Amino acid sequence: MGKTPVRLKEVSYALSPIHQHAMRGLLKDFSYKSGKRIFDNWVSALFLLVPVYGSYWYSEHYREVEKLHHRD
Amino acid sequence: MVRRLSILKQPIFSTLNNHLIDYPTPSNLSYWWSFGSLAGLCLVIQIITGVFLAMHYTPHVDLAFLSVEHIMRDVKGGWLLRYMHANGASMFFIVVYLHIFRGLYYGSYASPRELVWCLGVVILLLMIVTAFIGYGKLRQMSFWGATVITSLASAIPVVGDTIVTWLWGGFSVDNATLNRFFSPHYLLPFIIAGAAILHLAALHQYGSNNPLGINSSVDKIAFYPYFYVKDLVGWVAFAIFFSIFVFYAPNVLGHPDNYIPANPMSTPAHIVPEWYFLPVYAILRSISNKSGGVAAIGLVFVSLFALPFINTSYVRSSSFRPIHQKLFWLLLADCLLLGWIGCQPVEAPYVTIGQIASVGFFFYFAITPILGKLEARLIQNSNVCEDLSPRKLSHIFKNLLDVVK
Numbered sequence: 001m002g003k004t005p006v007r008l009k010e011v012s013y014a015l016s017p018i019h020q021h022a023m024r025g026l027l028k029d030f031s032y033k034s035g036k037r038i039f040d041n042w043v044s045a046l047f048l049l050v051p052v053y054g055s056y057w058y059s060e061h062y063r064e065v066e067k068l069h070h071r072d
Numbered sequence: 073m074v075r076r077l078s079i080l081k082q083p084i085f086s087t088l089n090n091h092l093i094d095y096p097t098p099s100n101l102s103y104w105w106s107f108g109s110l111a112g113l114c115l116v117i118q119i120i121t122g123v124f125l126a127m128h129y130t131p132h133v134d135l136a137f138l139s140v141e142h143i144m145r146d147v148k149g150g151w152l153l154r155y156m157h158a159n160g161a162s163m164f165f166i167v168v169y170l171h172i173f174r175g176l177y178y179g180s181y182a183s184p185r186e187l188v189w190c191l192g193v194v195i196l197l198l199m200i201v202t203a204f205i206g207y208g209k210l211r212q213m214s215f216w217g218a219t220v221i222t223s224l225a226s227a228i229p230v231v232g233d234t235i236v237t238w239l240w241g242g243f244s245v246d247n248a249t250l251n252r253f254f255s256p257h258y259l260l261p262f263i264i265a266g267a268a269i270l271h272l273a274a275l276h277q278y279g280s281n282n283p284l285g286i287n288s289s290v291d292k293i294a295f296y297p298y299f300y301v302k303d304l305v306g307w308v309a310f311a312i313f314f315s316i317f318v319f320y321a322p323n324v325l326g327h328p329d330n331y332i333p334a335n336p337m338s339t340p341a342h343i344v345p346e347w348y349f350l351p352v353y354a355i356l357r358s359i360s361n362k363s364g365g366v367a368a369i370g371l372v373f374v375s376l377f378a379l380p381f382i383n384t385s386y387v388r389s390s391s392f393r394p395i396h397q398k399l400f401w402l403l404l405a406d407c408l409l410l411g412w413i414g415c416q417p418v419e420a421p422y423v424t425i426g427q428i429a430s431v432g433f434f435f436y437f438a439i440t441p442i443l444g445k446l447e448a449r450l451i452q453n454s455n456v457c458e459d460l461s462p463r464k465l466s467h468i469f470k471n472l473l474d475v476v477k
Contacts, residue, residue: 055425
């Protein structure tokens with residue numbers, strides 16, 4: 001249970017999920033939210049994608065050059 | 073009177089209640105925290121399908137391949153059991169790798185959860201051994217893969233060759249190897265289950281981490297029903313993903329050579345292990361010396377074990393560590409690269425890329441001790457905080473907690 005006693009919060013709802021329209025906000029401003037997520041994380045995405053794609057591109061380029069070199 | 077007699081307050085049930093029902097859980101956990109329970113689900117799937125497969129499998133060199141074909145063709149539902157077990161292993165590793173990377177990103181390995189992390193690495197090692205010895209030995213790729221990997225033990229000085237002979241039970245992978253691998257393959261999943269219980273117990277000492285990486289004692293909610301339902305969503309999504317592989321692409325994660333019975337007189341052109349071993353296999357192959365390669369594999373797991381103890385950052389979550397965040401994505405890219413290199417032939421330019429990627433992998437762990445201090449220094453220099461000693465930081469956080477309460 002852990003070394004520090006913790007008081008639990010109660011999360012209670014007065015309405016049923018159907019009356020609360022719980023999924024309403026899911027697609028609201030979807031384009032804005034997606035754009036913001038991309039804008040905030042584009043640098044991290046570069047750090048992920050550039051090494052992977054760059055290495056793949058380099059290996060394909062190397063093999064192409066080697067193939068052409070052997071044809072000469 | 074009624075409350076004292078409540079079943080949830082009786083022995084055993086009270087333990088279940090304290091750890092699975094009324095357990096205080098941070099309210100802000102994202103879906104990245106669902107992979108833990110998913111890993112448990114994968115273990116249960118593997119054990120159940122494995123037990124039923126073992127009722128029909130024959131671990132003998134003359135009958136093993138045929139018994140698997142018998143399971144696939146004659147046993148009712150045997151095809152489903154076999155495909156669930158084979159693809160279930162892949163799913164188990166996908167889930168565990170995502171679980172590990174979540175822990176790396178959000179600093180779940182940091183103090184006071186070092187024991188949780190170390191037990192997790194132990195589980196990963198047990199999984200790797202279990203998957204390797206369960207891969208079968210009487211199919212072309214599994215036979216030669218087993219021959220290659222078990223031969224690595226000969227790199228151990230003095231006793232290496234003796235250990236290899238003991239592992240094989242003879243002078244090559246044969247019937248004795250099949251039997252002595254099948255037996256622990258049945259046993260180890262139960263050891264993994266025990267280790268998983270210890271992993272959970274260690275976690276429940278201090279409670280789960282959360283996406284913010286800060287102490288969440290001020291805002292916790294009961295595990296049931298909130299995270300039971302959240303995990304259920306994850307389980308359903310996993311079931312759909314798993315079903316796509318089992319029913320529509322059951323062999324895409326395997327190797328076609330495994331439908332050829334093992335032939336000791338014919339070596340495949342390219343020996344590759346299953347996809348989940350490829351990053352470690354790439355690191356092994358990047359060093360031309362056998363002992364060096366084996367040492368590099370050992371270093372991978374030593375680095376993982378040492379991570380909580382070499383971490384010097386006061387901040388857990390990468391959301392608030394911009395440099396570590398970039399390094400994390402570089403590490404992920406590096407692991408994907410290593411996985412790709414592992415299935416390529418040992419020739420240019422894959423050798424060079426593999427060597428650079430191997431160095432990159434260890435670079436992440438080498439820079440961890442320096443990174444925490446560097447980030448603290450950068451915060452200091454930006455005049456956000458004059459002094460970032462642990463005493464000052466704990467004083468700041470205590471004041472923050474008092475304000476929030």
